[in-house]
Amino acid sequence: MTTMDHQANKQLSGEVVQVVSFHLGSEEYGVDIGQVQEIIRMVEITHVPRAPHFMEGVINLRGQLIPIIDLRTRFGMKRAEATKSTRIVVTEIGTKRVGIVVDSVSEVINIPIENVEPAPEMIAGVGTEYIQGVGKMNDRLIIMLDLTMVMSGEEKQELASLEESLTAR
Amino acid sequence: MSDELFDRGEFVQYFRDEAEELLQQIDADLLKLEDFLDSGHADGEIVNSLFRALHTLKGSAGMLGFTDAQNLAHKLENLCDLLRKDRMPLSETGINILFGGRDFLTELVEAAINGTQAPRDPSEFASHIDSFVAVYEQTSHLIEGTVTERKYEEVVAEEARPSAAADIDAFEAEVQRLLEQAQAQKAATPQPAVQPAQKPVEAAPSTTPAEPAAKAEETAPADAAKAQTAKRASSHQTIRVDIDRLDTLLNLVGELVINRTRISDIAGTLERLLADKTFTSSQALIGPLAKDLADSSALLARTTNEIQESIMKVRMVPIGQVFDRFPRLVRDVAKARGKEVQLQISGADTDLDKTIVDEIGDPLMHLLRNNVDHGIETPEVRESRGKSRHGTISLNAYHEGNQIIIEVADDGNGIDLARVRERGIKQGLISADDRLSDREIIELIFTPGFSTAETVSDVSGRGVGMDVVKKTISRLKGVFDVDSRTGAGTTFTIKLPLTLAIIQALLVRVADELYSIPLDSVIESQRVEMQDVRTVHGNEVITLRGQVVPLVRIADFFELGGKRDPDKVMTVIVGLGGRQVGLVVDSFQGEQEIVIKPLSDVVGRIPGISGATILGNGSISLIIDVHSLVSEAYTDGKVARAEFSGV
Numbered sequence: 001m002t003t004m005d006h007q008a009n010k011q012l013s014g015e016v017v018q019v020v021s022f023h024l025g026s027e028e029y030g031v032d033i034g035q036v037q038e039i040i041r042m043v044e045i046t047h048v049p050r051a052p053h054f055m056e057g058v059i060n061l062r063g064q065l066i067p068i069i070d071l072r073t074r075f076g077m078k079r080a081e082a083t084k085s086t087r088i089v090v091t092e093i094g095t096k097r098v099g100i101v102v103d104s105v106s107e108v109i110n111i112p113i114e115n116v117e118p119a120p121e122m123i124a125g126v127g128t129e130y131i132q133g134v135g136k137m138n139d140r141l142i143i144m145l146d147l148t149m150v151m152s153g154e155e156k157q158e159l160a161s162l163e164e165s166l167t168a169r
Numbered sequence: 170m171s172d173e174l175f176d177r178g179e180f181v182q183y184f185r186d187e188a189e190e191l192l193q194q195i196d197a198d199l200l201k202l203e204d205f206l207d208s209g210h211a212d213g214e215i216v217n218s219l220f221r222a223l224h225t226l227k228g229s230a231g232m233l234g235f236t237d238a239q240n241l242a243h244k245l246e247n248l249c250d251l252l253r254k255d256r257m258p259l260s261e262t263g264i265n266i267l268f269g270g271r272d273f274l275t276e277l278v279e280a281a282i283n284g285t286q287a288p289r290d291p292s293e294f295a296s297h298i299d300s301f302v303a304v305y306e307q308t309s310h311l312i313e314g315t316v317t318e319r320k321y322e323e324v325v326a327e328e329a330r331p332s333a334a335a336d337i338d339a340f341e342a343e344v345q346r347l348l349e350q351a352q353a354q355k356a357a358t359p360q361p362a363v364q365p366a367q368k369p370v371e372a373a374p375s376t377t378p379a380e381p382a383a384k385a386e387e388t389a390p391a392d393a394a395k396a397q398t399a400k401r402a403s404s405h406q407t408i409r410v411d412i413d414r415l416d417t418l419l420n421l422v423g424e425l426v427i428n429r430t431r432i433s434d435i436a437g438t439l440e441r442l443l444a445d446k447t448f449t450s451s452q453a454l455i456g457p458l459a460k461d462l463a464d465s466s467a468l469l470a471r472t473t474n475e476i477q478e479s480i481m482k483v484r485m486v487p488i489g490q491v492f493d494r495f496p497r498l499v500r501d502v503a504k505a506r507g508k509e510v511q512l513q514i515s516g517a518d519t520d521l522d523k524t525i526v527d528e529i530g531d532p533l534m535h536l537l538r539n540n541v542d543h544g545i546e547t548p549e550v551r552e553s554r555g556k557s558r559h560g561t562i563s564l565n566a567y568h569e570g571n572q573i574i575i576e577v578a579d580d581g582n583g584i585d586l587a588r589v590r591e592r593g594i595k596q597g598l599i600s601a602d603d604r605l606s607d608r609e610i611i612e613l614i615f616t617p618g619f620s621t622a623e624t625v626s627d628v629s630g631r632g633v634g635m636d637v638v639k640k641t642i643s644r645l646k647g648v649f650d651v652d653s654r655t656g657a658g659t660t661f662t663i664k665l666p667l668t669l670a671i672i673q674a675l676l677v678r679v680a681d682e683l684y685s686i687p688l689d690s691v692i693e694s695q696r697v698e699m700q701d702v703r704t705v706h707g708n709e710v711i712t713l714r715g716q717v718v719p720l721v722r723i724a725d726f727f728e729l730g731g732k733r734d735p736d737k738v739m740t741v742i743v744g745l746g747g748r749q750v751g752l753v754v755d756s757f758q759g760e761q762e763i764v765i766k767p768l769s770d771v772v773g774r775i776p777g778i779s780g781a782t783i784l785g786n787g788s789i790s791l792i793i794d795v796h797s798l799v800s801e802a803y804t805d806g807k808v809a810r811a812e813f814s815g816v
Contacts, residue, residue, distance in 0.1 A: 044788060046682065047729075048791065050776055059789070065783075
């Protein structure tokens with residue numbers, strides 16, 4: 001989509017958020033398309049021993065090592081075996097590239113901003129701090145994730161301190 | 170210069186590199202010039218080179234608006250000009266001023282690049298130069314040709330200006346005093362542990378408040394400051410590359426392009442074959458096609474190999490870049506300690522990976538300081554022992570297989586074992602009734618905090634140094650060895666891999682994952698029967714040629730689970746600085762050349778893992794950090810006695 005189209009789109013329908021939607025269990029989630037770099041099929045994940053507990057391992061993406069987070073583990077859901085529809089959503093959080101494992105990816109949807117409501121207190125075990133809001137599309141509810149917050153709290157600190165020790169060596 | 174018509178940052182970067190080189194050059198020239206002191210007449214070639222270096226530095230500094238550095242370079246250039254035109258005799262004061270000026274320039278350049286306040290005001294020093302030069306400029310019109318110090322004094326006497334002569338004497342004394350003080354302070358300033366490409370700031374007697382403040386900043390929130398430096402360094406790293414090496418690379422890329430065409434031709438033919446339904450014509454074509462493809466992939470393999478090698482060469486720089494700064498260091502330390510030392514350098518053109526070259530400077534500096542301070546005896550002692558007055562330190566680098574060897578040897582006293590032992594007891598590192606071999610005693614000097622000096626001297630004796638040297642070298646995957654003969658000298662040997670980017674590794678399988686163990690630390694791999702495994706304090710050990718080797722089960726270390734073989738253990742014996750550990754794996758998978766990819770910026774630093782590599786089939790293998798595994802095995806206190814054994 002060119003910038004022109006994008007602009008026109010906006011004028012026609014008002015502000016929209018473009019999200020990549022995916023499934024985890026019975027819920028549908030969405031992440032801002034700007035944070036998504038690409039979506040790939042499930043590949044073999046190399047386990048990294050002694051890594052932070054939320055880190056599933058690393059994968060080789062065209063010669064680059066990308067850390068993988070299993071969102072199910074992250075959100076305290078039951079782990080699931082990888083199926084044909086399992087995907088890795090490669091995202092860019094800050095300057096870091098991180099892949100997240102999801103059950104399946106459905107589509108890119110435009111949600112009018114007025115259809116996005118603030119997060120309710122608690123949704124199915126996912127702490128509200130990860131949730132930017134809930135988007136309503138017809139009868140679908142899309143939980144919009146804040147990826148920077150998914151890496152937040154202890155994890156973010158853990159990563160930061162690791163990074164510090166790294167640069168300070 | 171305020172309008173940003175060009176990318177100033179880039180120019181400043183060029184300037185940084187250029188200035189560093191020029192200042193090195195100036196140092197080298199001054200050291201050479203010093204040898205001509207006795208004749209009182211400077212060698213034209215050297216002075217010219219010195220003059221040119223100062224002139225270039227002046228020009229570049231001026232272009233970027235670094236006026237302080239520009240002005241000082243100009244003053245020094247004037248002084249050189251007088252020397253060059255034989256209008257001034259070569260005197261110790263002159264050389265000392267030039268040395269002092271050169272150090273001052275380093276500070277100014279550094280400050281200008283970083284955009285910070287110069288640590289001290291250059292105007293005082295500049296006026297010293299002026300008044301020193303002025304005397305010669307005033308009198309030069311009176312005399313023709315060569316001027317000697319004597320002649321000059323006569324001239325002054327004839328001119329009946331005794332006050333001027335007195336001025337000069339007083340001035341020279343003053344300059345001498347200033348320089349000595351600066352020297353002493355410089356020596357007293359502890360060397361920052363890791364600070365590549367940055368000369369320690371030489372403190373003037375008139376220390377300005379900015380100086381201690383800067384120092385405090387360096388040491389206090391060390392981590393933050395270091396992180397800063399690291400970031401700055403990594404974002405600004407450049408390398409100068411020999412054009413021939415780039416040409417080679419370009420040729421190789423050309424080969425790749427040709428090969429690409431060839432492969433797409435083959436693909437085209439294959440497609441046509443697919444479209445062709447008649448089997449007979451296909452049959453005739455498949456043979457040559459397969460051969461073509463085989464040829465092409467062979468070519469591809471060869472070319473990529475060569476590209477890999479060439480890229481490695483691009484990263485290689487001569488170690489002389491580091492060595493160049495040592496003559497000055499040795500001279501300064503020797504002067505401060507009242508010793509006469511000659512530094513002989515060989516193998517300065519030996520190539521080494523840029524990252525290693527950047528890191529090896531500080532350890533070598535520590536070693537050289539140690540050689541001068543502890544190794545070389547004073548001239549009197551040396552004479553009484555029938556040695557020449559001046560001690561010799563040789564710094565030698567050469568390639569050996571896939572490694573580079575750096576030797577730092579002196580012909581001094583050797584390590585005083587009795588003294589080291591005594592200090593070790595005093596500092597509670599060993600007990601008085603411990604029976605240690607000579608090697609074990611030498612090993613004591615690598616203990617953090619160990620120092621033989623009774624009092625902290627200017628040069629060394631703070632107990633920082635040898636342990637840091639050893640740590641740095643192990644981090645660079647190198648090996649450090651000391652050989653000492655009492656009364657005859659000490660030799661430090663450093664063995665380093667040529668590059669850190671590509672290594673030979675032994676692939677092993679543990680709990681269904683492939684791990685890589687750097688081959689340079691592998692001594693052997695062995696199958697050991699379970700009945701030969703014994704336990705000491707609950708830890709498994711094996712005996713290997715009379716030496717007790719602790720076992721580390723990788724699966725346990727990484728908490729991987731998996732089941733143990735009840736009959737035997739497959740062990741990879743790894744060694745690090747004399748310590749050995751047997752790593753227990755499930756099976757050996759052969760050797761392979763691997764390209765190291767840092768894992769730390771992906772998942773953070775993981776103890777026991779130094780990086781990862783991507784294997785031929787695209788899967789990832791983690792690289793085992795032998796260093797941290799070995800030290801963990803030994804520092805758990807389990808193998809306490811083994812700590813000092815067999816090193």
